[in-house]
Amino acid sequence: MKTAFELVAEFRDAQGKGASRRLRHANKVPAILYGGHRDPRALSLDHTKLLLLLDNERFYSTIINLKVGELNQAAILKDVQRHPAKNAIVHIDLQRVLDDEKIRITIPLHFKGEAGSPGVKKGGVVSHLRNEVEITCFPKDLPEFVEVDLSAVDLNQMLYLTDLKVPAGVEIPELTHGRNAPIVSIHHARAAEEPEAVAGAEAAAGVAAATPAAGAAAAAAAKPAEAKKDAKK
Numbered sequence: 001m002k003t004a005f006e007l008v009a010e011f012r013d014a015q016g017k018g019a020s021r022r023l024r025h026a027n028k029v030p031a032i033l034y035g036g037h038r039d040p041r042a043l044s045l046d047h048t049k050l051l052l053l054l055d056n057e058r059f060y061s062t063i064i065n066l067k068v069g070e071l072n073q074a075a076i077l078k079d080v081q082r083h084p085a086k087n088a089i090v091h092i093d094l095q096r097v098l099d100d101e102k103i104r105i106t107i108p109l110h111f112k113g114e115a116g117s118p119g120v121k122k123g124g125v126v127s128h129l130r131n132e133v134e135i136t137c138f139p140k141d142l143p144e145f146v147e148v149d150l151s152a153v154d155l156n157q158m159l160y161l162t163d164l165k166v167p168a169g170v171e172i173p174e175l176t177h178g179r180n181a182p183i184v185s186i187h188h189a190r191a192a193e194e195p196e197a198v199a200g201a202e203a204a205a206g207v208a209a210a211t212p213a214a215g216a217a218a219a220a221a222a223k224p225a226e227a228k229k230d231a232k233k
Contacts, residue, residue, distance in 0.1 A: 036096030
């Protein structure tokens with residue numbers, strides 16, 4: 001089985017919030033390894049090294065060689081929990097990978113041919129509705145990404161999941177459940193501006209409508225004062 005990254009870990013026995021907090025103070029990240037018809041194992045990882053790996057897009061969509069002492073286990077990254085305010089990893093989930101079992105994983109979409117597409121040449125704007133897709137396959141068939149070719153997409157056209165050309169042995173679960181979602185479109189640039197123009201026109205109309213009413217209210221308020229002056233005379 002081909003692996004792209006090596007991730008060094010240690011087994012950990014202590015669990016719970018207190019134990020996880022102590023790990024993080026020691027620049028470690030608590031992790032869990034599950035799947036593969038075996039019991040889950042609690043692990044700890046070096047935080048600095050993990051941050052470097054997570055900066056690489058391929059780390060999320062390739063098979064990792066998880067090394068614990070002399071043991072090696074193929075795995076994929078299933079979840080990353082990040083700190084809401086700091087550049088810190090709180091916890092990660094890893095899943096064991098077996099040669100004879102399909103894996104379910106999200107991989108990136110790589111778009112090409114945008115500049116040469118008929119839609120862009122006519123002044124259209126490309127909107128990426130998705131940047132990744134979930135697939136299932138055996139580990140040997142796992143692609144690092146799926147390419148999306150826009151070179152033939154015209155103005156006001158969309159590409160859908162069914163338009164993706166995935167390698168042999170790769171399936172898209174959404175399609176098997178009848179969900180053919182759009183992934184990218186090319187539309188006219190002015191289409192994005194129209195709502196703003198309409199909103200601006202409505203606001204201007206509101207100001208114009210409010211101005212006479214404000215003037216009438218001011219005139220009505222001034223009349224009693226004028227009447228009092230006339231009475232004194």
